[in-house]
Amino acid sequence: MSTDTTLETPSETVSPILKSVNPATGEVIAEWPVHDADAVTAAVGRARVASAAWRELGFDGRKKALLRWVSYLVNHADELSELIRKENGKPLEDAYLELILAVEHTDWAAKHAKKHLSAKKVSPGMLLANFEAVIEERPVGVVGVIGPWNYPIYTPNGSIAYALAAGNAVVFKPSEFTTSIGNYYADAFAKANPELPSGIFSTVNGLGATGAALVASGVDKIAFTGSTATGKRIMAAAAERMTPLVLECGGKDAAIVADDADVNAAADGIAWSSFANSGQTCVGTERIYVVDELADQFVAAFKDKLKTVAPGSGDTATYGPMTMPSQVEVVRSHIADAIAKGGKAVVGGPESVRAPYIEPVVLIDVPEDSLAVTEETFGPTVTIKRVKNNDEAIALANASKYALASTVYSKSKGMEIARQLRVGMTSVNSVLGFAGVAALPFGGVGESGIGRIHGEQGLREFTRPHSIARQKFAIPGMELLSFSRKASTVKLIKQVIKLKHGRHT
Numbered sequence: 001m002s003t004d005t006t007l008e009t010p011s012e013t014v015s016p017i018l019k020s021v022n023p024a025t026g027e028v029i030a031e032w033p034v035h036d037a038d039a040v041t042a043a044v045g046r047a048r049v050a051s052a053a054w055r056e057l058g059f060d061g062r063k064k065a066l067l068r069w070v071s072y073l074v075n076h077a078d079e080l081s082e083l084i085r086k087e088n089g090k091p092l093e094d095a096y097l098e099l100i101l102a103v104e105h106t107d108w109a110a111k112h113a114k115k116h117l118s119a120k121k122v123s124p125g126m127l128l129a130n131f132e133a134v135i136e137e138r139p140v141g142v143v144g145v146i147g148p149w150n151y152p153i154y155t156p157n158g159s160i161a162y163a164l165a166a167g168n169a170v171v172f173k174p175s176e177f178t179t180s181i182g183n184y185y186a187d188a189f190a191k192a193n194p195e196l197p198s199g200i201f202s203t204v205n206g207l208g209a210t211g212a213a214l215v216a217s218g219v220d221k222i223a224f225t226g227s228t229a230t231g232k233r234i235m236a237a238a239a240e241r242m243t244p245l246v247l248e249c250g251g252k253d254a255a256i257v258a259d260d261a262d263v264n265a266a267a268d269g270i271a272w273s274s275f276a277n278s279g280q281t282c283v284g285t286e287r288i289y290v291v292d293e294l295a296d297q298f299v300a301a302f303k304d305k306l307k308t309v310a311p312g313s314g315d316t317a318t319y320g321p322m323t324m325p326s327q328v329e330v331v332r333s334h335i336a337d338a339i340a341k342g343g344k345a346v347v348g349g350p351e352s353v354r355a356p357y358i359e360p361v362v363l364i365d366v367p368e369d370s371l372a373v374t375e376e377t378f379g380p381t382v383t384i385k386r387v388k389n390n391d392e393a394i395a396l397a398n399a400s401k402y403a404l405a406s407t408v409y410s411k412s413k414g415m416e417i418a419r420q421l422r423v424g425m426t427s428v429n430s431v432l433g434f435a436g437v438a439a440l441p442f443g444g445v446g447e448s449g450i451g452r453i454h455g456e457q458g459l460r461e462f463t464r465p466h467s468i469a470r471q472k473f474a475i476p477g478m479e480l481l482s483f484s485r486k487a488s489t490v491k492l493i494k495q496v497i498k499l500k501h502g503r504h505t
Contacts, residue, residue, distance in 0.1 A: 018205055020180045023089040023321045023356055024313035030180045035204040037213040043171050043204050044217045047142045050199030051169035055139055059114035062165060065193045066110035070103050072192035080153075080184060087180050088152055089313070089320035089356075090277055101436055102157040105454060108438030109165035116456045117166060117463060124469065126500070127480065127493070132470045137463040139167030140244070141220035146211045146234070148225045149323050150280040150378075152178035153185055154435075158442060158453035159223035159246065160201065163462040168221075170201045173214050177323055179205050212237065221245060221462060225282075227376075228402075228447045246451030246461050248443060250376045251282045251404030254397035255431075256417060257290040257298055258390050258410035265429065266409035267301035270382075273407060273431035275309055275360050278319045279380035280327075283405035283425065283432055286377055288384045289393035295386040299346065302362065302384070306347055311357040311380070321356035322379065328355045331379030338363050338372040338383070346384075368396065376402065390417060398422045403445035407431050424448065 020029040035043070054062065073080065077099055084095035117137040124131040143163040147156030152174060160170050174182020182203055189201045204210055215222055215237045222245040224234050231249040238245050255273065257266045273285040290298045309318045322328050332353045339345065343366035352359035361381040366372050372383050387393045390410075394417060397406060405425040408417045414428035424444045427433040434440050441452035451461055479485055480493070 018176055018179055018207070020087055020178075022086055023177070023323045023325075029087055032179045032183070032205045034206040035210050035213075036206075037209075037216070040171075040204050040210060040213040040217050043199075043202055044142055044144070044214075044219055046199035047169035047171050047202060050197045051139070051142055051167075053197050054164075054169055054200045055167045059118070062113070062167065063110045065196060066106055066161065066165060068192040069189045070106050070110070072188050073099065073103055076188065080181075080188075083184055084152065084181055085320075087178050088149060089323050091317055091320060092315070094277060094319075098151055098154045102154045102161070104436070105154075105157060105438045106161040106165075109161045109459065112439075112456070113165040113167075113459055116459050126496070128469070130471060130473050130475050132472050134468045134470070136466045136468065137166070137460065138466050140462055140464055141168060143168045143170050143221045143223060143462055144214040144217065144219035145170055145172045146214065146222070146224045146226065147172060147174050147178075147182060148282075149175035149177035150277060150282070152181040155225050155248070155282075156182070156223075157185075158458065159225075159462075162453060162458040163221075163223070164201060166459050166462040168462050169199060171214060171217075171219065172201070172203045173206070173211050174203060176205075176207050215243070216241070219243065223451075223453070224248070228449075231449065246443070246453065247449040248282070248404075248453070249447060249449040250402050251284075251444065251448055252286050252374070252376055252400045252402040253283055253405045253407070253423075254287040254289060254400070255285040255407035256390070256393045256397060256409070257288065257294060258393070258408065258413055258417060259291040259293060260411045260413060261291075261294060261298075261409035262411060262429070263294055263297050263301055267298060267305050269409070269429075269431040270407065271302060271305040271309070274382040275306070275380045276319060278311060278322055278358065279331075279382075280323060280378055281432075282378075283435060285407055285431070286382055287373060287397070287400075288382060289387050289396055290384060291389060291393065292386045295384075299364065299384060303347055306360050306362070309360055311359060319380065322358060325355065327378055328353060328358065331358055331377055331381060334370075334372040334375065334377045334379075335361055335363070335381060338366045338370045341367045341370045343367070343370065343372070343383070368399070374400070393417075394420050401446060402448045404448035405432075405434070405444075422446075424452075 018032045018034050081095040085092045119136045122133045124133040145159045186203045225248045228249040231247040255270045270285050311319050343363045347362035348359050352361050358380050363383045366383045403423045406421050406423045408414045408428050418426040425434040439455045441457040442454040443452040
């Protein structure tokens with residue numbers, strides 16, 4: 001996901017003030033102090049103190065606090081949605097949709113943490129039948145979250161809400177492009193829970209140096225969303241302290257329009273997946289593979305869906321500006337490379353790039369080795385390729401070094417095709433469905449990241465299992481874990497083991 005700046009060293013000199021800017025107008029929305037390494041360390045220290053009180057609340061107490069936070073966000077949705085529109089650039093309805101998705105996930109995490117993380121008894125087995133065996137899930141402690149700007153609430157919330165529900169404190173570094181949103185989000189938690197100590201969920205603000213300081217601060221886990229290149233640097237830095245992490249990185253997500261697809265439904269869904277949020281969606285479609293017999297029909301339907309799709313900042317705009325100015329040149333270079341290598345623009349073209357807006361661009365006949373196919377574009381462009389059959393579509397979809405999400409349209413073969421895709425998530429006969437289902441884990445494979453947020457796996461991502469074996473009573477003469485063990489005991493055990501395990505054929 002191309003949503004982050006370079007990870008810098010904590011010693012880098014930075015401006016003491018970070019300006020929050022409206023990407024559509026360049027207007028300065030707010031100014032925030034930049035937190036240096038000492039300030040980050042202090043924030044983590046406060047979080048560590050607060051984590052004890054948060055942990056002691058237990059599942060029920062944390063559930064109440066998280067649901068109060070949810071209510072506050074819902075009751076202030078208009079205010080927060082307007083801030084998202086202003087600082088991130090997306091239309092107001094899309095901002096509200098993002099907020100509600102985050103609310104639904106927080107509600108799920110709050111209500112399901114007890115079920116999935118409570119102590120669990122397991123069988124001790126025959127040899128230690130006099131033992132009780134228990135697995136207890138412990139919070140890791142303090143989680144450092146480094147978030148993106150494209151979905152400045154929904155995406156980091158997948159780590160924040162689940163880490164909090166699991167009993168951890170969180171220190172959140174929002175993107176420098178959406179600092180006001182991140183701070184509003186954390187302040188909302190405090191305002192909804194004034195009786196709780198400060199530091200349970202707090203923010204640190206800044207550029208790459210602040211993120212690097214958070215990684216080096218002694219947090220117990222790092223959750224990062226951003227580019228694969230920066231993810232690798234964070235992983236290397238975290239390795240110095242053996243800090244575990246969860247990374248959601250780049251995507252080059254493919255959509256397959258199979259030989260029995262509903263073409264109109266596929267065109268409608270994939271058009272939204274490709275161009276919503278100005279194409280700045282890590283799980284949005286960037287490559288489309290259509291079986292040849294449906295290709296002409298699909299391209300015509302796809303173009304038709306885009307007739308009224310246009311960027312802008314007004315109430316009628318389909319999507320907003322590019323949030324990060326430097327991404328405009330990335331999009332421009334991918335379009336130019338695709339055309340230079342023989343691709344054709346059937347919607348838009350190089351002239352569609354007019355910063356801070358980029359109009360929809362649809363490219364066909366683009367070679368598979370072009371930047372528009374191999375690298376994350378993260379803008380309102382998409383490639384369409386004809387394929388001989390479903391198998392070729394699967395093979396090309398799997399050929400990317402990225403493996404985050406995918407889409408399949410097929411009336412009868414959707415699940416069969418989905419199971420052959422090397423990705424973390426697939427939506428069948430719709431787009432991005434997995435992102436809205438709180439019980440489903442979210443994450444990638446290969447260079448798209450490691451670990452999972454959301455669902456039961458997302459809760460467990462922020463705990464560590466503690467295994468406890470308690471001897472309930474002693475069996476005279478049957479001591480195995482002792483120097484006083486008798487030869488007759490071992491002889492008996494050998495006979496029992498042979499009867500149990502020695503007759504398999």
